[in-house]
Amino acid sequence: MLLRLLVLVPLATLFHSLCFLLDYLLFPRLWRQTVERPVFIVGHARSGTTLAHRLLAADGDTFSYFLYWELFFPSLLQKKVIRGLGRIDAWLGGPCMKKLKAWDDRTFGRYRHIHNMSLWNAEEDQFVMRAAFVTQQWALDVPLMHRIDQFHVDQMPERKRRRWLHHYRECVKRQLLLNGGDRIHLSKNPVMCGWVGALIEAFPDARIAVMVRNPHQCIPSTLKLLEVSWRGKGWSREQYAASLRVMTEISFESFHHPRQVLAAHPDTPHIFVDYRDITNSPRQTVHAMYEALGLPMTPAFDAWLQAREEHERGHKGTFEYSIDDYELSPARIEEELDDLFDAYQWPRQTAVDTAANPTSKAITSGVPA
DSSP states (O other), rough: OHIIIIIIIIHHHHHHHHHHHHHHHHHHEEEEEGOOSSSEEEEEESHHHHHHHHHHHHHHHTTOOOOOOOHTTOOOOHHHHHHHHHHHHHHHTTTTHHHHHHHHHHGGGTTTTSSSSOOOOOOOOGGGGGTOOOTTHHHHHHHHTTTTOOOOOGOOOOHHHHHHHHHHHHHHHHHHHTTSOEEEEEOGGGGGGGGGHHHHOTTOOOOOEEEEHHHHHHHHHHHHHHHHHHHHHHOOOHHHHHHHHHHHHHHHHHHHHHHHHHHHTTTTTTTEEEEEHHHHHHHHHHHHHHHHTTTOOHHHHHHHHHHHHHHHHHOOOOOOOOOOSSOOOOHHHHHHHHHOOOOOOOOOOOHHHHHTTTOOOOOOOOOOO
């Protein structure tokens, strides 16, 4: 880790900075590229943000988005070179692509029941800010969430906040130009629940979809996901306990903060999407999202949604967790989010547990991304 931080990260940052500079010299269209009416999907992790993102990403005539491999190469020059090498590889029969796909399956295959990852899937675009050391990847690698805060961007000093969002906008501009320059940027980031105000400030014509799911399901699942990541990198429970506590507090803010910001910006097109709706009636829910966000629904995409309906309905995974593993009780979840339990009529686990077994607070379930 120290080798990465002290040697590899500075060298990589220098390389990315040079490529960023060359982008404006080699691709003059970048000076005129705009980011118009982007769509941001936010919501607590494990609340259906990935499902919503990938459903909308299938509308390739409307949206531009980052594939996972593209997030590691933020410069337009880098992406163009890699795509060019890909075409050469395809002409030679695809030997490099075959090896990459084998590596992809070895690396991500065992985790796809938790989150369907692949180099060629649409993914959380905050990872593209890795070159500026602004990415939740560091939270997954090093349990220092109590020291390094990348969630509360709306509360950051204005100068730092504007610098972060300027860099993000520059990354988005390059991706838009790579994909033709005339599409709508589509973003999905749970961590950006704490960025909603900054996003509206940086992109005044932004449109926002907020995914909402029963917190009894998504909060413990997220804590477990983080723990799996930290344990896999050799950290002990004692070392990451403070970060788990910070993530617990952030979880509650992830439900409240987007609502508070959007209530203060009623002119920003937005929609709150119930996880149950997008899993039970994905086509109808996507239609509602398009209508609320002012997006055109093409016949081709609607036909794709209709064909996809049965596949996505009842979408679920096999990621197992128990709230008993954490310093968190169902009672506290319901107390912190009491108004939302009433609004969405989520089952209250405390009532269920009390009726069945007053001493039990375990919840074990399959949880999709």
